[in-house]
Amino acid sequence: MNNEEKKKESFDSFDQKLAAFEKRVNASKNKAHTEISDNNSELWRIVFRAGVELFSGFAVGVAIGFGLDYWLSTKPWCMIVFSILGMAAGVLNVWRIVKPSDISTK
Amino acid sequence: MAGQTIDALGQFKLHPLFGEFGKSIGFSQSELMMIIATVLIPVLVCLGMRRKAIVPDRFQAATEMCYEFVHDMSLSTLGPAGKGFFPFIFSLFFFILTGNYLGLLPFSFAFTSHIVVTVTLALLVFIMAIIVSFKYQGLKFFAHFMPEGAPVAMAPLLVPIEILSYLSRPVSLSIRLFANMVAGHVMLIMFAAFTIMLASSFLGVAIGGFLGIFPIALNIALIALELLVGALQAYVFAILSCMYLREAIGH
Structure with a gap:
């Protein structure tokens, strides 16, 4: 009994030591995964991501507009409306990436 | 590749394998690499955990690190519900990672450089997120398309924008992975072609061949960059x- 308790205790302290060691060695592990770092080398990643988001919103808008035009034969009205909405959606996507964290809007 | 033109995109062409059989079912090198990746991951994980030592050797430590990395990632973003999604995220991450890295080997093929593959993966995630959000939130899912606090008069403008923004997610998810892989492989083959063009140019093999060392040196650096990009893109995905x-589970 006593022996087992001792064993458990030693295991616990081992876990604590391991956690402390990992914290020391691998500091990046403790960072939250979602936060955007302001590290300069990661900046191009965010820029590229923002560009793709901007483009994809527009692409979806054009695709939907084209599809609706084709379906309803209302050329070119749906295309015009939905590409503008798509651009707005792209800007919204970029805003969600770059918005400061202390602003709570969606 | 020899000659004066650079065929940068020819490497992404699909060729049917295994003669008539492969032709009839459309089995190309892309499918072969996918099967290799799918087999490789469980085999490596099982081999790594074969000994189950308390003090792991390098192979086991690497396997545990991979496992814990994805485990931490899914738990820190998804909370307690992340345990259920962890197998999905794990297979997604390592399928893409293995695909990216297998594509860097000579004579192999990076299946993640085809937009069909990345769109399928992105749609898988997208449809799964929709199903999950219906399960967790029911019809309140549709309330997400109207931003809170916005005046109702603005709804005809805001709701379509929100819907388009939501629909653009799988597009951006797939284009990012696909574009990164294509750009990397095109750059690799461009610099490889420079070496051959230099050696076969008017400079002759002696001078041109010597100058050809520089594109090769650049290519080595590019391979290192590709290793980084491959891991990064799998991580981002x-x-x-x-x-x-998480958004699907939320509230």
């Missing part, structure tokens, strides 16, 4: 899937 799923 996995983390964004986690974030979409």
